[in-house]
Amino acid sequence: MNTEYTSTLDKLNLIIKQAAKSPLYKTQLPLPRKSIVSLDDFARKVPFTLKQDLRDAYPYGGLTVSKSKVIEIHTSSGTSGRPVGSFLTKRDIEKSSMEIGKAWATFGVDEDSVVLFAMSYGLYSGAAINTYAIQSLGAFVVPASIVPIDKYIDLILDYGVTHIVAVPGFYYYLHHRMLERGIDPKSTSLSTMIAAGETYSEATRSEIEAMFNTTVYDHYGLVEVNTGICYECPFKNGLHVLDDYVYAEVINFSDPANPTIAKPCELGELVLSNLDKEASPVLRYRTGDMVTNLGVVSCECGRTTQKISRIMGRADSVISIKGVKLDPYALRVDIQKQFNTVKDGMMSIRVQRNRIHYTPVILATLNNAEHVDQLRDFVYRATSIKFDVQHMPIEYWFTNKNKAPLVEYVEE
Ligand SMILES: [Zn+2]
CATH class of the missing domain: 3.40.50.12780 (ANL, N-terminal domain)
Known part of the structure; x- marks a missing residue:
């Protein structure tokens, strides 16, 4: 066994025991009872946790300690459905x-x-x-x-x-x-x-x-595991993982029945496990974020940690508009090549769920009204979908909100 991984393996065995105290991992996603013996063994025996599993467990199904030990909760709501909760004890904080x-x-x-x-x-x-x-x-x-x-x-x-x-x-x-x-x-x-x-x-x-x-x-970072767990150093060549604290895998789900560990530099979904959390640890959480695994490297900054690429997109980013499949991130990149005022974070595609007869809308910050027509034509040529285009002043994106989603679902 690679000694570098010994402590990770020990921590994984401890966290499996801790997670198994919650209804979520006791019944919904049963965990191995015997110690795992290697990281491969971990990947074989521990199920993936989906956002839906955590939603189903809301509000207390993921809790592994008595409520009296919890001192804070954070939740993520997402665009629909029940939220996901993450509890923290004093020690967790x-x-x-x-x-x-x-x-x-x-x-x-x-x-x-x-x-x-x-x-x-x-x-x-x-x-x-x-x-x-x-x-x-x-x-x-x-x-x-x-x-x-x-x-x-x-x-x-x-x-x-x-x-x-x-x-x-x-x-x-x-x-x-x-x-x-x-x-x-x-x-x-x-x-x-x-x-x-x-x-x-x-x-x-x-x-x-x-x-x-x-x-x-x-x-x-993300609520479900913890915020701020991957970060750049001054060399800015990928994200360092706080790998004493979380365990990161990059998994290729292109054959969903047979997920495999992504090869070095192959794009895969980031899957994270807590290594040290008392209150509501998650194991093999599918983040939906696409990255490449850069491996455990000695960085020029002097740190030796696992590194991953910056986030390259979302696993579920492809949306369906009137039956046409569209990757909004790729569309934004194409638009940015033509319209230099459309910045990351300043474009939104407004679509309606489960409807065919409606006109989707692209909201973007453009130079002038003339560009509205140009963008509409450009997007029609690129996607064969007729969008309405609305020019939004720069203030729109940041007034009373944290951020504007790239895809915004509306009911009407
Ligand atoms: Zn570094």
């Missing part, structure tokens, strides 16, 4: 702060840093859990959450914010508004921007870095 703190230390956060969250502090774990991690490093957090754009700018200027966290598209809006107010976006105290919560391209990253004269890092 201490552990998560310590582990995710490693990512923040890599982003240059220390006790002199001032970190502003331009993300919702609602039930979603991203802002709160990362805040605890940052505070464990002694840094000063500005929990701005969702406020009008001018308030963010005032907070940045008044408190000398060094690090800011938001979805990538938000930074275009921030830049736009700073210029309107006569503020040079390159001359503020900001040194580092964390762009998270959405897939974005290297071109978007470079553009944001140039607009603000900052460095932009990607940071990945």
Whole structure:
């Protein structure tokens, strides 16, 4: 056995025992009773957990400790159905702060840093859990959450914010508004921007870095497992996995009856297991996010961890509009090549579920009304689907919301 993996295997055996205390893994997704003997054995014997399994277990089916030990819950609602809940004990929050703190230390956060969250502090774990991690490093957090754009700018200027966290598209809006107010976006105290919560391209990253004269890092996580568990280092060649804390597999599900471990550099779905969580650990959770496994590597930054690529898309991204299959991410890339004002995070496809007779709509930020017709024609040529196109001002994407989904389902 590869000794490098010994501790991972030990942790997996412990977490299987812990998970088996919940109704979810006792009955719905039974786990092996005997210790697993290798990572292959783990992959053979431990079932995948789907988002639907966690929904079915809502509200308490995933709980593995007595309710009196829980001190916080986070949920993700998704677009439909019951939410998914993740519980945390005091120890879970201490552990998560310590582990995710490693990512923040890599982003240059220390006790002199001032970190502003331009993300919702609602039930979603991203802002709160990362805040605890940052505070464990002694840094000063500005929990701005969702406020009008001018308030963010005032907070940045008044408190000398060094690090800011938001979805990538938000930074275009921030830049736009700073210029309107006569503020040079390159001359503020900001040194580092964390762009998270959405897939974005290297071109978007470079553009944001140039607009603000900052460095932009990607940071990945999800409520079901934990926020902030994969992060970039200054070399920005893939995401480091906090692999003492979570176990990551990349699985090829192209034959759903016979999933296989994706070959190195082959695209597959990221599957995550908690390695250390008391309250509601999940095992082999199918994230739906597509990545390549870069393996355990000695990075130029000095860390030796498992690395994965940045998120390359969603496993379930293909949508059906009037019977035509469409990958919205690919369509956005095609549109961006022609219409340079359509940024990641600033385009939305509005569709209706289970309906044939309706006109889908593309909402996008364009230069002018003339481009509405051009975009409509372009998309029709590209997809053979007639869309309505609506030009949306840049403010639309960031007013009273965290982020705009690329695909928006409406009932009417
Ligand atoms: Zn590195």
